[in-house]
Amino acid sequence: MKIALVATEKLPVPAIRGGAIQIYLDSVASYIGKTENVTVISIKDPDLPESEKRSNVEYIRFDEHRYLEEVTRHVSQVHYDVVHLCNRPAWLTQLAEAAPKTKFILSVHNEMFAPDKLSDQEGKQCISAASKIITVSDYIGKTITSRFKQAQVKTKTVYSGVDLGEYQPRWSSEGAKTYxxxxxxxxxxxxxxxxxVGRLSKVKGPHILLQALPHIIENHRDAMLVFVGSKWFGDDDINNYVKHLYTLGALYPDNVTFIKFVKPRDIPGLYAMSDVFVCSSQWQEPLARVHYEAMAAGLPIITSNRGGNPEVIDEGKNGYIIDDFENPEAYAFRLNQLLADSKKRHLLGKNGRAKVEAGFGWQTVANNLLRVYQQANKHFDK
Structure with missing residues (x-):
């Protein structure tokens, strides 16, 4: 099959500026490209050529200001069997009309079918134009099918994944050295x-972890809360919220460290040197990819009961879900438990690594996607 993977207009692929969708596309492309003809389409970047071939994958980059126009022209001129469009349901009708013989797969990574983003008519047209709709979590799938019942027969969850070789747990020889x-x-x-690890924004809840810190220090004076991230992908500018975090953190100079934007290649080492991973998201998170990264690094996870986050947590086996997600003391309680029990941390980390190896490596994700492409190409005629 001739397949195009189309990123959003926000960030380039490969993910030199970060971005979950960009990491996802670049990672699966290398596997799918072993057997299929794959092209990845994204925006231009000053550090990347407009087109290139990396291993078995073609990369094409268009101007972000004319991105939809140029992608539409491209798919109308190049016959793809399948076009996999990420996170832009409002574009799908236009693209499908430009390439009527192509099967279109829409992957949804956020609540893109919310009423404030897509009208009833636009949603129905999109669903009609899509051969398949894949979502990153059951939660995101329900945000679509609960509003558009006709989407149920086309919608399927295909979880994202992680590079199992890049992320190494501490008990491996490489992980121990990195630690x-x-x-x-x-x-x-x-x-x-x-x-x-994540954006320093209120919806991600880093302020709640800082508020939890006094309750942790009471029991673990050697605790260190490490924040990795900035206000936006690749942007280390400081806004008022980040200033507030820095001010709170400055009260605990021996227990808080802020690390600004980190290049993707340096992220695995930060997981490898940690003891516990925590995701304090306050918004309905689709399913943050940091959960896969933490599991791959062999870390126990504490995450908020928001959106799709709980879908990869087996309570008490690879982590804990915080139902009272706005309460700093709820996080402190679980963190204190785990910091006090190295055997428990190790057991949960081992279970997490086994879970990610079984179902969330990029090869598995690519295989799952390829099956969807094959089904769409075989069974759906427009």
Whole structure:
């Protein structure tokens, strides 16, 4: 099959500026490209050529200001068997009209079918134009099918994934070396490290973790809360909310560290040097990919009961779900439990690694996608 994977107009592929969708597309493309003809389409970036071939995958990049126009022209001129469009349901009708013989797969990574983003008419047209709709979690699937019943027969959850070789748990020889190296570089030897990775925005809840810190320090004076991220992907500018976080963190100079935007290649080392991972999202998270990364690194997970996050947590086996997600003390309670019990941390981390190996490696994700493409190409005629 000749397949195009189309990113949004926000960030380039490969994910040199970050972005979950960009990581997802670049990762699955390399696997699908082993057997199929694959092209990845994204926006231009000054650090990337307008077109190139990497291994077995073609990359084409268009101007972000004319992105939809140029993608539409491209798919109308190049006959693709399947076009996999990410997160832009409002574009689908236009693209399908431009390439009537192509099967279109829409993957939905956020609540893109919400009424404020898509009218009833637009939603119905999109669903009609799509051969299949795949979602990153059951939660996101329900946001579509609860509004548009006709989408049920086309909608399927295909979970995202992680590079199992790139993320190494501490008990592996490579992970053990990384653990010592990164802790030495950051001056964190002897600390019990609680890791947060994500945008420093109110919806991600980092302020709640800072509010939880006094309750943690009472029991673990050697605790270190490490925040990795900035206000937006690749943007280290400081807004008022980030200033507030820095002010709170400054009250605990021995227990809080902020690390700004980190290049994707450096992220695995930060997981490897940590003891516990925490996701304090306050919004209805689709299913944050940090959960896969933490499991791959062998970390126990504490996550909020928001959106799709709980779907990858087996309570008490690879982590814990915080139902009282706005309450700092709820996080502190679970964090104190895990920081006090290294055997429990290890057991939960082992279970998490086994879970991600069984179902969330990029090869598995690519296989799942390929089956969807094959079904669409075989069974749906427009």
């Amino acid at each position: 010592e190296r990164v802790r030495s570089e950051l001056g964190l030897a002897g600390k019990k490290v609680i890791l947060f």
